[in-house]
Amino acid sequence: MKTSDQLVIFSLNGISCALPLPAVERVYRAVEVTPLPKVPKIVLGLVNTRGKLLPVLDIRSLFSLPPKEVEPSDHLLIARTARRTVALLVDQVTDTLVLDESRQAVTIPGDIVPGIKHLQGVVKLTDGPLLIHDLDTFLSIEEELALDLALTSSEAQDR
Numbered sequence: 001m002k003t004s005d006q007l008v009i010f011s012l013n014g015i016s017c018a019l020p021l022p023a024v025e026r027v028y029r030a031v032e033v034t035p036l037p038k039v040p041k042i043v044l045g046l047v048n049t050r051g052k053l054l055p056v057l058d059i060r061s062l063f064s065l066p067p068k069e070v071e072p073s074d075h076l077l078i079a080r081t082a083r084r085t086v087a088l089l090v091d092q093v094t095d096t097l098v099l100d101e102s103r104q105a106v107t108i109p110g111d112i113v114p115g116i117k118h119l120q121g122v123v124k125l126t127d128g129p130l131l132i133h134d135l136d137t138f139l140s141i142e143e144e145l146a147l148d149l150a151l152t153s154s155e156a157q158d159r
Helices: 141-158
Strands: 006-012 015-020 024-029 043-049 052-057 075-080 085-090 092-098 119-125 128-133
Touching (some): 006 128, 015 119, 043 075, 043 141
Parallel strands (some): 015 128
Antiparallel strands (some): 043 052
């Protein structure tokens, strides 16, 4: 991670998290999620944004946080992985941050706890740690394939 990177900060259960700004397309207020059968546990369902159906990922389950129902105050963070555009259900999107080498040092997660998944780095801020996530690791290869199959089946049924 370069020290000049920009981040989008969001919260999950009071934890400050971030994604690199270039991966983020938009932020919307949460809407009703349409369930989709035969999807991996991490996928809550689909939402329609600007005429495009996007899978909604429940990243709470990745971080062993308690599940919660979608609330009107929640947000959908629309972001691009290497393979697809997804919607992440988050409590709120709070800010953007430009990492400044002189003020924020990014610690590589393996330096803290070896084998830690989904993290690119951790930044110590005045109000606590900021966890920078690696969006491309949120879905395993098996989950990607299962999601592709479910989306293909759903499109076939809609015809």
